[in-house]
Amino acid sequence: MTAFEPPVPNRQRVLVTGASRETGIGAAVARAHAARGAAVAVHCRADTAAGEAVAAKLPGSGHLTVTGDLGDPEQVARVVQEAVDGLGGLDVLVYNSGMYVEHPVTRTTYSEWQSLWRRHLDVNLLGAAHTAWCVVDHLMRRPEGPAGGRIVMIGSRGAYRGEPRTPAYGASKAGLHALAQSLAVDLAPHRIAVTALAVGFTRTDLTAGLLDDPETHEAVLAQHPLGRVADPSEIAAAAAWFTSAEAEWATGAVLHLNGGSYLH
Template sequence: MVDTSTSPVTVIFGGGGGIGSEVARLLIQRGGRVLIASRDRGRLERTLEDLGTDTSRAQMTLADVTQSADVDAAFAAAQAHFGRVDAAVNAVGSILLKPAHLTTDDEWHSTLALNLSSSFFVLRAAAKAMLTTGGAMVFCSTVAAQIGLTNHEAIAAAKGGVDALVRSAAATYANRNIRVNAVAPGLVRTPLAARLTSSEASLKASTAMHPLGRIGEPADIAQAIVYLLSPEASWITGQTICVDGGMSTIKPR
């Protein structure tokens, strides 16, 4: 019987999405407790139903991660319900495939808000929650911030900012026993990437870019995130771990 009064608590933004919901499922399987946050009530409710656990183990809250007040409120909700926060994950992001000269101001600002500003808001709120107890955070970067890919200027810049944020925060909070890391996926089969994965031609081209011969699945990324949150990764901080089928370091045949 799991002692849910002492099991770790993780706040997951994007908890109704493909990767975030898989992170929640894995953490619950390992005896953890989660608060999943999203601005999509339907996805949150479906994720809670799929988790198949009671409210002592999983909670949901509506939150727009681009709004700092919503992020702060999500952490407050987790602390009010569970009494603590041990970890945080920001699995919110976007995909904008456009060259810079065709990218509008609104697209640029939206990309920064969803990817970089959201990560800063989560970092700030999580650090406040963990200052006296320690903890771990994981953010989502992208392979496009590691290598140059055509038509990725906006998202590469935003996620490159996430990588820099992770390194600086890891240095700032190391003496508080707070670890800060990121994962950098290649293309993953999620609802967010449906426009790319639903087309046979696009999927074939994307698959060919990954040396291991397939695109990623949500579990590939979620397992890396859960590892980085775990005690087994207690000596890892300030890192961006590429989980990309070899795309960032290996040239396909």
């Protein structure tokens, strides 16, 4: 963990996982929260330098970086505790960590199939469940009580339209949406709101290859009535609203944020 300045009191304290890619959704979510005055813990899996670069560029002060593989339950607990210690507590979790590795069933060996399913579920679904447990445990024990806590899960339209090249990804994101809704009902009496975003195609460094390749560019755009894909800032704006005080009534919602490319 690397802290840039001491925690600042009376600010929303936010842990954003999977936020170390400057052009990614997680970094955009971190920027959106910092811009409205929050103190942010930027999580990265292994590249601490990249996480620190994102944190250093956030507006305001009091931000920090936490590092760990959220597919490992022990590392999850450490990451959350470091965020709690570094920020002086937590109010918000935005779970953006995820993996996407192609493994079509007809072109994958059985051993590869098992390994990739296990890893997708460990990171995309179980990692979210374990991180949420640790954050909820903190919210329930903090002196001011759990009310006002927020959890946002960054899901995918692939949970509904299917992911034939990456079936474990689609299944894990469907489970992520169900997890968010289950937690929303369970935690409502404690005034902890839980939501999810079913995100569509978004321009990041991970998707730039498809968007910049003439062979795939038109096929991707053809899915979208607006004739473009999302910018990470658009996803971040929705996440920031879901974590606001005004969004408590949205608990249990799964927002389909895909530019009309899939209607559900």
